[in-house]
Amino acid sequence: LPPLLVAxxxxxxxxxxxxxxxxxxxxxxxxxxxxIHLLLVELRKGVEDPLKRRASAELLAAYAAARKSSPQxxxxxxxxxxxxLISLFAHEDAEVVLSCWRAVDALASLIPKEEAADxxxxxxxxxxxxxxxxRRKRTGRAVLVAGLCLPKALTPLLPVYLxxxxxxxxxxxxxxxxxxxxxxxxxxxxxxxxxYVVQITGPLIRIIGDRFPSQIKAAILVTLGVLIAKAGIGLxxxxxxxxxxxxxxxxxxxxxxxxxAAVNLxxxxxxSPRVEQLATELATSARTAEPQIRNxxxxxxxxxxxxxxxxxxxxxxxxxxxxxxEMNKLAAEDDGFRHVLAACLGAHAKHAAEDQIKATxxxxxxxxxxxxxxxxxxxCVLATLAGExxxxxxxxxxxxxxxxxxxxxxxxxxxxxKVAGGRAAARLAVAHLxxxxxxxxxxxxxxxxxxxxxxxxxAAL
Numbered sequence: 001l002p003p004l005l006v007a008x009x010x011x012x013x014x015x016x017x018x019x020x021x022x023x024x025x026x027x028x029x030x031x032x033x034x035x036i037h038l039l040l041v042e043l044r045k046g047v048e049d050p051l052k053r054r055a056s057a058e059l060l061a062a063y064a065a066a067r068k069s070s071p072q073x074x075x076x077x078x079x080x081x082x083x084x085l086i087s088l089f090a091h092e093d094a095e096v097v098l099s100c101w102r103a104v105d106a107l108a109s110l111i112p113k114e115e116a117a118d119x120x121x122x123x124x125x126x127x128x129x130x131x132x133x134x135r136r137k138r139t140g141r142a143v144l145v146a147g148l149c150l151p152k153a154l155t156p157l158l159p160v161y162l163x164x165x166x167x168x169x170x171x172x173x174x175x176x177x178x179x180x181x182x183x184x185x186x187x188x189x190x191x192x193x194x195x196y197v198v199q200i201t202g203p204l205i206r207i208i209g210d211r212f213p214s215q216i217k218a219a220i221l222v223t224l225g226v227l228i229a230k231a232g233i234g235l236x237x238x239x240x241x242x243x244x245x246x247x248x249x250x251x252x253x254x255x256x257x258x259x260x261a262a263v264n265l266x267x268x269x270x271x272s273p274r275v276e277q278l279a280t281e282l283a284t285s286a287r288t289a290e291p292q293i294r295n296x297x298x299x300x301x302x303x304x305x306x307x308x309x310x311x312x313x314x315x316x317x318x319x320x321x322x323x324x325x326e327m328n329k330l331a332a333e334d335d336g337f338r339h340v341l342a343a344c345l346g347a348h349a350k351h352a353a354e355d356q357i358k359a360t361x362x363x364x365x366x367x368x369x370x371x372x373x374x375x376x377x378x379x380c381v382l383a384t385l386a387g388e389x390x391x392x393x394x395x396x397x398x399x400x401x402x403x404x405x406x407x408x409x410x411x412x413x414x415x416x417x418k419v420a421g422g423r424a425a426a427r428l429a430v431a432h433l434x435x436x437x438x439x440x441x442x443x444x445x446x447x448x449x450x451x452x453x454x455x456x457x458x459a460a461l
Contacts, residue, residue, distance in 0.1 A: 001027055001039075005046050008055035021055065028063050033073045040077040047084045047100070057085060057099035064106035071110035079122040081107060086126035086157075089147025090133040097147045101156075108156035116163035120173055123160050124180035131187050149189040154196050157184060162203055165220070171213050178204075178219035185226045193227075197234045201227060205241050214254030221249065221260035228267050239271050243278065250296045251289070258296035266303010275308045276316045283323045291334065298340040302347045306388075309351035321348055321356045325363050332373040338380060346384030354396050360385065361398060365405045365424075379409040379420035386424045390431025399432050403439070410442045419458045422446045 004027065007020035031039045043063075046056030060081065067074060085100045085107075111119060130145045147153065161184065164177025181200065185193055201224070208220045224242065228235060235242070246268065249261030265282075269275055279301060286297035301320075312320070324345050331338035345364075349357045364370075365382035382405055386393065393399050406428060409421030422443055429439035446458075 001042055002046070002052065005052040005055045005059070008058075009052050021058065024055065024059050025062050025066075028059060029066055036073040037077060040074065040081065044077070044080055044084050047081075047088070047103075053088070054093075054096050054099045057088075057096070057103040060085070060103040061099070061106040064103070064110055068110065074107070074110060078107060078111070079119060082119065083122050083126045083129075086123065086147070087129040087133070089127075089145045090130040090137075091146070094146065098150065101147045101150055101153065105152075105156040108160070111160070113159065113163060114167075116160045117168045117173055117177065119160045120164035120168065120177045120180060123157055124176055124183065127157075127180065127184055127187070131183070134187070143187055144189050145187040148184065148187055149192045151192070152195070153188060153192045154184065158196060158199060162200070165216075166203060166207060171216065174212065174216050175219050178216055178223055182219065182223035182226045185223065185230055188230070190230050190232070193230045194234050197227065197231045198237075201231075201235060201238050201242075205238065205245055208245055208249075214252070214257050217249070217252070218254065218256040218260055221246075221257065221264060225260060225264045225267065228264060233271065235268075236271055239268060239273070242268055243272060246300070247281075250285070250300060251293055258293060259299070262296040262299035263303060265300040267307060269304035270307040272308070275304065275311050276313065279304055279312060279316065279320060283320055287323065287327055287330070291337075294330070295334075295336050295340050298337070298344050302340065302344045305344065305347035305350070309347065312351065314353055317348070317352050318356055321345075321352060321360060324348060325360065328364075328374055328377055331377045338377050342377060342380035342384045345381050346386075346388035349385050349389040349392055354392075357385075357389065357392055357396050358398070361402070365409075366398075366401055375409075375412070376414070376416050376420075379412075379417045379424070382406060382409065383420045383423040383427065386427035386431065390427055393428070394432050399428060399435060403428050403435050407438065407442050410446055418446060422458060 001024060004020045004024040008017055008024055010017050028039055028043075043056050043060050046052035047060070049056075064071070064074065082104060085104045088100045089097060091097050091100070127145070127148075130147065131143060134145050135143050158181075161177045161181040164173055165181065168174035168177055181204075185200070204220050204224055208217055208224075228242075243265065246261045246265040249257050250265070252258050252261070265278075269278060272278055282297045282301040282304065286294050286301065289297060305320075309317075324341065327337075327341055331341050345360055349360060360381065364374075364378035365385075367374075367378065370378060382402060386402065386406070393402050403425060406421045406424035409417045410425065412418055412421070425435075425439040425442040429436045
């Protein structure tokens with residue numbers, strides 16, 4: 001068999017290569033069942049040998065197709081074969097990639113549906129190997145695995161993951177399957193994913209509402225987040241269901257579930273037909289929810305404002321600004337809430353009317369005699385607003401006042417205010433070059449020998 005594989009490995013349609021391939025197939029089919037494991041060991045070694053790789057993969061595809069009616073002798077070797085073949089999906093030779101995919105497609109078709117979940121671990125590890133191989137090429141482009149960007153690329157692998165999520169024998173298997181599905185989609189091109197959006201999304205929406213452990217829910221949410229980024233408009237039919245699902249998850253007891261749901265909801269907002277209603281609901285919930293979960297609503301609202309802030313009417317935008325500014329009392333006692341509230345106000349300013357930007361600055365960063373407990377929030381707001389909407393400050397004629405406020409915060413005795421003031425100054429300089437000299441003065445002062453180490457480090461960054 002090895003000499004035949006070497007002869008058949010040459011790319012081309014010559015008579016010698018074709019004859020060698022046919023002879024190898026005839027020889028493989030003549031092997032009795034009790035010796036099939038020896039044949040498969042030889043073929044797996046062939047897949048790992050550059051001189052036999054493509055021919056071995058093609059023979060595996062042909063052999064698996066011929067054994068469709070009696071596949072049992074192959075099952076013991078399937079995990080090793082799938083691992084070897086999928087790992088080569090990132091090979092630099094397109095012919096090798098295609099041959100390996102054909103072999104995986106043929107072998108995976110032999111797996112009974114009720115046993116597909118048993119292959120989750122080996123498939124997940126093989127995809128990770130292919131991804132790492134692609135990553136090491138350092139092309140500067142997104143990490144996409146060639147074998148997963150072919151037409152119908154996901155057909156052989158999706159049943160393994162979906163059965164793992166739906167019917168996995170343990171929590172560990174279900175979690176691995178959900179994670180693996182997200183990793184699979186992440187290294188697949190948008191074009192290759194599109195035909196499978198419905199097949200993937202429907203089951204995930206259905207099962208995330210079940211009483212699964214939080215780690216499974218979190219893994220499913222990560223996968224849905226990858227799908228939102230990859231499939232885009234292809235997910236539009238699922239937007240109402242996804243929005244409802246993510247909103248429900250914002251109140252989950254697990255931090256990871258809330259965090260992933262919040263990010264997903266913010267990204268999904270760009271496709272939501274009721275974005276204003278959603279924004280209002282998130283702002284209201286952030287104000288009224290229990291302290292341990294309210295941050296998630298603001299994270300989601302910030303995502304909405306970043307992705308869809310321009311879709312809000314002036315009236316709704318003004319109401320949101322008023323509502324966010326009224327939450328300052330909640331921020332005084334909660335550092336985490338303070339930072340996400342500041343992030344929301346910064347994102348809000350990006351598309352808000354000029355009077356709203358002035359209202360936020362007058363209420364916070366430019367306020368005189370502000371209560372001591374409000375100053376950390378005001379400094380954070382200035383830093384985020386300068387980053388998200390620095391050009392709007394220029395349009396509003398407020399850059400000079402904003403830089404003066406940044407300078408004032410940078411000279412405060414509180415470390416958090418110093419850091420926020422430095423960030424605001426640097427971001428203002430990026431938005432408006434004439435303020436560079438003032439920003440350099442602020443940052444230089446924060447890196448002086450008399451400054452706290454963390455302050456100096458943040459200023460250098």
